[in-house]
Amino acid sequence: MEIYVCADLTPEQLQRLNASAGDATVHARTNRAQFEKSEVVFGNPPTDWLAECPDLKWIQLESVGFGEYDNSQWPALGNQITVTNLSGFFAEPVAQSILAGILGLYRGIDQVTELRHQERWLGEDLRKSFRTLNDAKVVLFGYGAINKRLAELLNPFRCDTQSFNSQWQEKDLDRALATADVVVSTVPDTPLTRDVFSKRRLALLPQQALFINFGRGSVVDEAALAGALTSGDLGGAVIDVTRDEPLPTGHPFWTCPNLILTQHSGGGTGDEMDLKVDVFIDNLKRYRGQHQLNGIVSFTRGY
């Protein structure tokens, strides 16, 4: 069996993978010709390589997002390829980045960072704009691994959380937004999630509310969000994902007030790639034992 690795591994990680691969041959980032002869791929290959890969059976992506690998785009391949993603993998670091962002705005971490840059002491005058998270009304839009973990992290703050899964109803969401202190979206990009946080819906939020997005940028009207922050109609935002990444020059998210832009770093940790290798090694064992793989994606469902 030939395994092709697109992920950027250290020599140690590659060695660990080889040691777990048994009699399979591991090719790490060699060339397209090698890719085309492989049965298993670990990492996210260039999509145009998928036009020619007659032996490919399984791709283990190193991301949660998989939209660009939609198999309806490869009619020649039919349904012969199984794609698995890292669903749930980033829940812990992302949930911690979300809490870091909420507390960052409530306790002024962004403000004091700016002030230190200017070598300016405001002291006492900072305090009046601060809040605590206690008893906050938190709307969790998307109720997968990330928001479930976030709900646990919020436990000691005794927040009043309301969650919406894929069965969400328009009028229930609208009603929840009207009294929300914090709204956290963690949903993927699907036809059902696109543009949910429209200008109309953002306007339902109370003036001091925070809007947090660690799912996909397509869920929100970015111009309306930046406008509400600039006019003071919205309290703050923490934005990890945007419609275009890197964020284009001139985009209002670079300069509008009370926004923390985490640059799609939410899932990051120093040991991220080690843990991804662990997931692949575990799934490779399943593959060779003909067991059900973890994290098989559904292109029709969208997650």
Next chain:
Amino acid sequence: MEIYVCADLTPEQLQRLNASAGDATVHARTNRAQFEKSEVVFGNPPTDWLAECPDLKWIQLESVGFGEYDNSQWPALGNQITVTNLSGFFAEPVAQSILAGILGLYRGIDQVTELRHQERWLGEDLRKSFRTLNDAKVVLFGYGAINKRLAELLNPFRCDTQSFNSQWQEKDLDRALATADVVVSTVPDTPLTRDVFSKRRLALLPQQALFINFGRGSVVDEAALAGALTSGDLGGAVIDVTRDEPLPTGHPFWTCPNLILTQHSGGGTGDEMDLKVDVFIDNLKRYRGQHQLNGIVSFTRGY
């Protein structure tokens, strides 16, 4: 009875205080002559006013710190004045600011704030420097209301916390520091806490450790701390309190890396003064009913 208010109240807060004061007369920030005739003071008066106040029986400070009101400085007054402080009052917002600071460093909120200022996208490259708080070894130096609340907030992260109260032993602390991920000091300034985090002790900390100070600036060797951050011998710091406040121009805390300087804002919330008035009204009821006051300070003990 004459009550003198040094705190900076809104007309609404003053009205609420008047409504609770019964037949007592409330004088809000009038003049020293009025102060000298008062029996009760709410707020932090200029210390030199205390030289002449023959009728003064009780000062309700609007702070936790009270060092400048040490009654050994007023020999003429003897021990006739009871001083109460806001012990425990700031525990909730301060604990949340501490967690905001720790997660801010672990999840790069300070870094992304700087990057946004520069309109610079690092994205992927940010992720490798990030950590999660799970299973961190946390040393709580001081185990009053703030660190007790912090321990609750840390529960979902399953940290391994070790706390030191006023009975702390040198060698136990040294041993705990050697393996700490995060050290949080919340102790007041007393002869027993001064200079505890000396250059020698800071050098015991592992290279990735965070040092957090929301107690008093005198607990730490500031030059040694800034030096360790600059040389990379320490991972990061969150500093709310400094030996001189405002922090002087040219102080290394303005420019050294990986430091979040919260400018003594840790206890702040928008409704802070409302809540302080609540505390005073409650204690005033006790005073008039000749019950034990809450928050009586001991100048010999130092808290």
